[in-house]
Each structure stands twice: as C-alpha cells, then as structure tokens.
Amino acid sequence: MKNKIKTPICRICSNKITSEDQLVFNKIPLCNSFPSEEVKKPKLHNLKIGACRNCGLVQLTEYPSSELIVPTHSWIRYNEPESHLIEVSNYLNCIFFYLYISSM
Numbered sequence: 001m002k003n004k005i006k007t008p009i010c011r012i013c014s015n016k017i018t019s020e021d022q023l024v025f026n027k028i029p030l031c032n033s034f035p036s037e038e039v040k041k042p043k044l045h046n047l048k049i050g051a052c053r054n055c056g057l058v059q060l061t062e063y064p065s066s067e068l069i070v071p072t073h074s075w076i077r078y079n080e081p082e083s084h085l086i087e088v089s090n091y092l093n094c095i096f097f098y099l100y101i102s103s104m
C-alpha cells in the first residue's frame, strides 16, 4: 500500500499549507533526547516549519507526540531569553518573505 502524505492544515484558519510554503530540515534530534550509553543514538524527528498564506501563522507542520518532548528530568526548565525568540521570529519571517516573493 502506498503511504499517502497529508497536506498540513493551519492550526488557526484551517488553510492548507503547501510544500512550497514549508521549510524542511529533515531529521534532527528531539529536545531532551539524551541517549544512554547502551542506546547511543538520539531519537530523531522531521522538523518541518510552514507559513500559512491566509493568516500568516508560522508553525510546525509535523511534530512529535507530547510524550516524546516532555523532559525526562523534572528539574529541566525552559528559560529562553525573549530577545532570542524575537531574533528567531524575525529570521523566519525573512526566510518566508523571500520564499513568498520567489514564488510569485
């Protein structure tokens, strides 16, 4: 049986997000994936980010289950500086703006 790939849907407006509107980074290690000495290989996941042409939301279009990304150690806390998040947001906006202009 052929594996059919679903077209991602925007989480806000349900608009389809086409492959032209996605960045695919392929397999990357999951956050908090610290393999043991026996396992040696981290768990990997496809990282895909898409921008909705209707509402503009930038979002993950493929994501792992929440059980896989919850920290295994309760003492791990996320305290990312807001300035870094703004820089990442601006960077992604530039990339998607370039892709949008290039597709016209």
Ligand SMILES: [Zn+2]
Pocket (backbone or CB within 6 Å): 010, 011, 012, 013, 014, 015, 052, 053, 054, 055, 056, 057
């Ligand atoms: Zn949308």
